[in-house]
Amino acid sequence: MTAPALPGHPHLAYQGAELCLEGQPLAALAQEYGTPLYVYSKAAMLQALAAYQCGFAGRQVQICYAMKANSSLAVLQLFARAGCGFDIVSGGELARVLAAGGDPAKVIFSGVGKTRAEMRQALQAGIGCFNVESEAELEVLNQVALELGLRAPVSIRVNPNVDAKTHPYISTGLKGNKFGIAHERTLATYQRAASLPGLRVVGIDCHIGSQITELAPYRDAIERVLDLVQAIEAAGITIEHLDFGGGLGITYHDEQPPAADALWTALLAQLDARGYGGRKIMIEPGRSLVGNAGVCLTEVLYLKPGEQKNFCIVDAAMNDLPRPAMYEAYHAIVPLQPRPEGVRCLYDVVGPVCESGDWLGRERHLAVQPGDKLAVLSTGAYCASMASNYNTRGRAAELLVDGAQTTLIRPRESAAQTFAHERLLP
Numbered sequence: 001m002t003a004p005a006l007p008g009h010p011h012l013a014y015q016g017a018e019l020c021l022e023g024q025p026l027a028a029l030a031q032e033y034g035t036p037l038y039v040y041s042k043a044a045m046l047q048a049l050a051a052y053q054c055g056f057a058g059r060q061v062q063i064c065y066a067m068k069a070n071s072s073l074a075v076l077q078l079f080a081r082a083g084c085g086f087d088i089v090s091g092g093e094l095a096r097v098l099a100a101g102g103d104p105a106k107v108i109f110s111g112v113g114k115t116r117a118e119m120r121q122a123l124q125a126g127i128g129c130f131n132v133e134s135e136a137e138l139e140v141l142n143q144v145a146l147e148l149g150l151r152a153p154v155s156i157r158v159n160p161n162v163d164a165k166t167h168p169y170i171s172t173g174l175k176g177n178k179f180g181i182a183h184e185r186t187l188a189t190y191q192r193a194a195s196l197p198g199l200r201v202v203g204i205d206c207h208i209g210s211q212i213t214e215l216a217p218y219r220d221a222i223e224r225v226l227d228l229v230q231a232i233e234a235a236g237i238t239i240e241h242l243d244f245g246g247g248l249g250i251t252y253h254d255e256q257p258p259a260a261d262a263l264w265t266a267l268l269a270q271l272d273a274r275g276y277g278g279r280k281i282m283i284e285p286g287r288s289l290v291g292n293a294g295v296c297l298t299e300v301l302y303l304k305p306g307e308q309k310n311f312c313i314v315d316a317a318m319n320d321l322p323r324p325a326m327y328e329a330y331h332a333i334v335p336l337q338p339r340p341e342g343v344r345c346l347y348d349v350v351g352p353v354c355e356s357g358d359w360l361g362r363e364r365h366l367a368v369q370p371g372d373k374l375a376v377l378s379t380g381a382y383c384a385s386m387a388s389n390y391n392t393r394g395r396a397a398e399l400l401v402d403g404a405q406t407t408l409i410r411p412r413e414s415a416a417q418t419f420a421h422e423r424l425l426p
């Protein structure tokens with residue numbers, strides 16, 4: 001018997017007494033590969049991408065996967081083969097894109113603190129566009145390009161000053177934010193860029209935040225960006241592409257974000273209404289392409305009842321799943337093999353790391369025993385890519401399932417590997 005897929009997770013469902021991803025029983029994978037273990041569904045990633053592609057049918061669009069969401073080489077390879085470009089935020093990410101076979105011409109480089117070395121690396125690789133975030137960066141990029149005898153393609157990231165109505169740490173489009181150039185400075189900055197011989201203006205971009213679950217902030221941002229495009233072009237500077245960033249949310253709990261195709265059907269109608277629907281459009285989705293394609297499997301180590309709280313101590317921790325500690329984020333936690341007869345108790349699900357911030361879920365009703373395996377859901381984005389070795393914990397293994405096929409895309413890291421590059425004193 002197959003139950004309906006879990007909310008937001010198209011390929012995750014209980015089949016009989018087993019939680020399965022693309023039909024594969026996850027308990028068997030946990031048994032074979034050990035825990036903690038990230039498991040990603042290829043079909044879920046391609047389905048998320050297809051939703052965007054469907055919304056953009058018949059348009060000139062480049063989807064640049066914001067790879068900081070999940071930068072594992074095999075995941076990058078999957079998106080590169082599907083025709084995606086990449087939004088990068090460091091020279092390290094550029095090296096990963098190239099190692100995964102990505103096309104440098106489809107790479108855009110965002111971020112407020114690009115170094116000269118990173119600019120050189122990206123210019124020499126021939127990336128498609130630098131998304132410049134300050135007037136000072138513009139001057140440095142011009143110098144670096146001239147030193148190499150090249151012209152850097154640039155887009156200026158504008159801060160449209162709209163409230164994405166999301167967590168303050170993942171909101172990026174408000175005035176008090178470190179990202180982008182203020183609306184009022186945009187025209188002057190474009191005029192400066194157009195006058196510099198080492199630069200070639202190609203676009204404009206914005207990215208207002210992450211985990212956005214409403215249409216309105218996008219609408220507001222687009223209106224403001226189009227006002228700017230009008231003013232910039234009236235000043236004689238041509239804008240070839242319009243880049244509206246990423247940020248579309250996913251269902252972690254009970255959020256109901258718009259579907260990517262519905263969102264873009266609405267936004268393209270808005271662009272059409274203002275006469276910009278025929279322009280080249282770029283977007284930079286991250287979380288919405290991979291977040292609900294992944295789960296993290298973990299084993300219950302101990303149950304620790306207490307006077308005020310019961311703890312369910314598992315073998316995954318904040319170093320594997322940093323979002324709860326960083327943003328107090330919610331991730332659903334479900335058993336791989338439910339115990340229908342078991343007594344459900346209220347637990348805080350916590351990891352072994354020596355920090356009170358090391359929790360994965362608070363006040364969860366679970367019927368579990370030591371040795372049971374759990375899945376932490378919605379862990380395809382900003383989990384493995386944010387993982388650390390804190391407490392000298394090796395990084396978890398990562399698997400990609402594709403129907404009946406399973407590929408180990410990152411073996412579990414040993415303790416020795418975590419300190420292999422360190423040196424003892426002479």
Ligand SMILES: *Cc1c(COP(=O)(O)O)cnc(C)c1O
Binds near residue numbers: 066089207211248285
């Ligand atoms: C992080 C980031 C994205 C992706 O955001 P998501 O919320 O994961 O879609 C896109 N563009 C820029 C500039 C970013 O920093």
